[in-house]
Amino acid sequence: MQPLSDHSIDLGTHTAGPAPRPVPTGSHPSMTVEVTPGGTVVVSGEIDSATASALRRTLRLALLAHPAGVTLDLSAVTFCDCAGLRVVLTARHQHLDGGRHALTLGPVSPRVMRLLELTGTREVLGAPEPVGKKGPSQ
Template sequence: MNVIDLSPLGVVSPSAPTIIRLSGDIDILTSPELRRRLTSTLRYSTSLLILDLSGVSFCDASGLSVLVGIKNRARTMGITLALTGPRPSMSRLLRITGLDRSLPMVA
């Protein structure tokens, strides 16, 4: 079974970013739950929400759709969504789709 794990890494202060570590596959089976959980996370996020992709082993079009949708929803709430730590295959996917230009990367 494909499962996406959202492990919050904690918020030290309101000015610190909210960091969520994703792991597993982001695909048609896990995307609905990921969308629901990230949408819920936005309510408690600081002005910067960082998704750590270092544990993501696979992502399909439905997963990319979740990332774009959450980015757009975050923007309407005054929250910036950024990505960090994508594996080479995920970096390539973001580059091929052009999402590397609309989803900022942070170290």
């Protein structure tokens, strides 16, 4: 019987390629997050399980930099699932300032509004009318 050849590798010296780089705060191929000097967090693109951690980090940093309050602008969000909604709800719950929420929901896209209405969280978050929705004629 022939012994099997040794195909083991030395993990200390072998690399299979470049080490994976963490997603920088606010940057992801399908989502962009910017914090304005005034404390508005502007999100565009898709908020899902792949991008939720980047949004969570950015919200945490923005709330630390702007303890008086941050407005979350979701008017350019094209998709948001339960992972994204959880980030928003958790950040809002964790950052109370004397009973006042430090995270305020600003304008939202129609798709985000639909998610808020389906989940019953529109009133909890105090969501305004979605961007582009026409009000009653005057």
